[in-house]
Amino acid sequence: MRLFPSPIFRHVARGMTGPAQRSFVTSTRRFQVQDANMSDLLAAAHRLEGAKKAHPTAEHMPLSEVDANTSSPGTTDLMNGARITMRDRHLWLSVPDMDMKELKLSYVYLRDLCKCPRCVDPNSKQRTFRSSDIPLNIQPQHVRWDNEYLEIEWNKDTEGTEGTHFSRWHYTYLVNPSINTHDSTLKSMPPLLWNLARMEKAQHWIDYEDYMTDRNQFIIAMRSLQRTGLIFVKGIPDSREMVEKIATRMGPLRNTFYGMTWDVRKVPQAKNVAYTNQFLGFHMDLMYMNEPPGYQLLHCLENSCQGGESLFADAFYAANQMKAQRREQYDFLTKVHLAYEYVHKDQIYYNTRPVFELDERTGELGHVNYSPPFQAAIPEPKRLDDIESKLDDLDSELFNPDSELLNPDPKLNYIDFVHLQQSLQIFTNHLESPGNVFELKLNPGECVIFDNRRIVHARRQFNTATGSRWLAGAYVDTDAVRSRFHICTKQEPQIWRHFNPDAYLVPFDLDNPRSSDRAIKAAYRMGHEMTNRGAGKYVKYEPEQIAGKRGKSRNTRRKIARKD
Template sequence: MSGNLTLPHFHTALRHVTRATSRRPILRERNVGAGAARAGNHSNNASSSALSKRQFWWRARSAAQPAQPQTPEEDLRLAVGQLDDGKPSKHIAVTIDGNTRTFDTVFLRDSCTCPQCVDPDSKQKLFQTSDIPTDLEGTGRLIEDPEKGKVIEFSWTNDVPSSSPSHRTQHSINWLQRAVNTEIELRAGVRNDERILWDKARITASNKWIDYDTYMSSDTELHTSLAHLHTHGLLFLRNVPDSENSVVEIASRIGNLKDTFYGRTWDVKSKPKAENIAYTPHFLGLHMDLLYTSNPPHLQLLHSLRARAPRGESFFSDSFHAAQRLQKLFPAHFRTLCTFPVTYHYHHENQHYHYTRPTIELHPFSRSTDPTSFSIAHVNYSPPFQAPFEARIGSGTNASLRAYLAAVKQFDALLTDERNLFEYRLEEGECVIFDNRRVLHARRAFDAQAGERWLKGAYVEDDVFFSKLRVLRERFGGEWEAEGVLREAVE
């Protein structure tokens, strides 16, 4: 059995209706494509077929019929209308602006955020999902909360044992609509992603520079800067103080630094018998850092402390742009790079790191291999640190290695195409931050005998970066993103 409740617009009359319906939830056009809409229809039909023949819900009078003037008392009385059916059920159907959606009472109860269920200070849950009775049933009614406005209040017949007899769960209309949108997008495999893919011309025109003092002092500008870093994968700072600690201060505005065997920070200087090619004056080709670890850093920061050696220009390439072009021009090569295992390693006297991953990683729940759908999670490409292939790959008549060779040749050609490379020589007092899981970086050779070249580096993990970005987006934009779904900041 399912109880149905319709939520009206403010200042609209309510009436009781007794017929079944199946309507598609509202889809946000900016987030959901045709595939998601189809998934939404399928989900609704399945929900409707599972309902009992008795369907009850409140619904608002048509906007074409103007509501009669009401006193505040009359409006409140109508908004607190109780279901005539009044019987508890395991599913409650709610109609928001003419669109019906059925919610499982376990979901509604588990999502309760009242002080009995979530500690107001720590924000941590005070009960377990496993505490909810399997035969949980409930009823819902629309009420006017003094602080939250119009909300749905749910009562439970057999609540969580730790809850008081007077416990009620309240959910705002906006929260329920957000839950509907999130479910539809996750089921459809559609990912909201605002990343902007670029070539040389585009990044040259849209590159973002920010003054160090502004970056450090203004949360508004920090929000703008980190949002740009997320969409483009590249951000530059100027007027950075001549201090070895400056890179720590820049990274700490985002969050904790990632400590590795290189240390919390590290120096890029030319030195004899270098254990890393970056510590030589030689040409260093396009690569990503620490792909030989299980969780490579998301952000890399490089602060130029000394730039007195001729040459040594840095250049960058958007691997997602190259992957998009590869999928469009050579779809078979794209599929090969999504599946063929490549091993990276770092093997020295005191360290031995080793990890295998495909060149292109897709989001695990994505239903599309089209990069224009932003299904790519990461690109892994670091030729200087590539380990030998396993013998099984190169033995016998296995054709996969030949397929990989053909695919990686095309991919590298796209990455290194001059039209896709952005080149810039970092001057003293400048710092670059880039997405290490997307933007490849390289360096031209320089003359270490003619002057000093010294960069101070640091890393930041993905969870740290996205946590800060969500906090800022929620504060300044009223929305945030997780698991590829854009969510409104609803209390």
């Protein structure tokens, strides 16, 4: 590998003088030039900039640009401690000052990452080439590093490519080139597991007008929905169409055989237990579909009857408790599948899935699948191809404590029903523990939004003889809502990252107007909303907000209590 400037390059550089030529050097859009002649001029100017940064008498002084001579591979020191090592099919990039791990990047891979206007249409954002078009022997002609961006001028490019072709990437893109909206390991997106005590303090209520028109308040609401899986909207106009407006603020409606939106009210000869006045236990919706809806909305239009309270529990919290206390049973529910079905005259749906569905990449909990009202016959895969010929041995095997039927192997080619029953019972006990269940009765003009792949919901029995109960519902797919989450992080990254599960709370007594008034005024001075429909037990604000107020109000300071 040789360092700039070369004799040929110095000859080109001497012919490029004057401010007009140097203006190309400062342009960050030079790689977008399509004309071949202009691209050649651009390439020469680009090299001139690299040569100007090299001291003519200090041969080993760090440079920002190198010739890519892969026939003589070696390492070149660049600016600020960066190093590039060239090989015949890849390069190594090391940038110590940015705490970036050393990256091994093949030339084919780098060429495939190109996002220049020649490779990705600026309007449609779609690629104009195929991965299979890239020559396996593609090589860089020149490589440049400017302390943030890696730029390559290609020597052998895809067939049909004319003129000089530059590819340019920021180092953060090279480290993480994909925006994976399903990545649960992102530091800015960790779920906040909750029980009753935490949800009573952390519940998020947002006014309908703020939800629809105030971008920052909407982002705060989405942040809470992503963290806890459960938020509430209040002050909604009395209209059946409002649930669609609230839902489409997050993303497109999910259509099912129930319709784009649907009603939850008592009907005769109901095809779903939700359309009765009976008690409805904890469950998740549409587990029998190949892709269950990700988020559910229930907008209360009427709820004047006795009963009908809504119950919610964090299945992730219950699963986490089970994992810590009964790891064997937890692992069992990650492997064994349950079946769910919906069988009626005009619709037949069926699917199987594990109770705890893990992320294949991280091994962490990705979804919980739990819906006893729609559970079908437990699938029992055949343990042996000729199991039918061994049925006579089955009864005696059940009484053998060393039998494989009572000691399932990791592949789970069969199901131990005793183990399954015990594991499900443990999980159910955690879900239904009074300390884990958040209960409230929705009032007209209020809407709950929750994660259907994490939060289980239930409903108490109600008596329509003393009133009526009517909720309007809708679904939005996981992809749409997670897309909205990531848009919110880009629009207001500071607001999104500001969420703190260890927020401080100002408790106040509703029966003591003076105490309530002081707490409300303190919260309003800090610019933070109240919880519990605007008249609950706590006013919440963040620790940094407290820090600026502690010297101003001794009474308020005494009321501060750290969240459990």
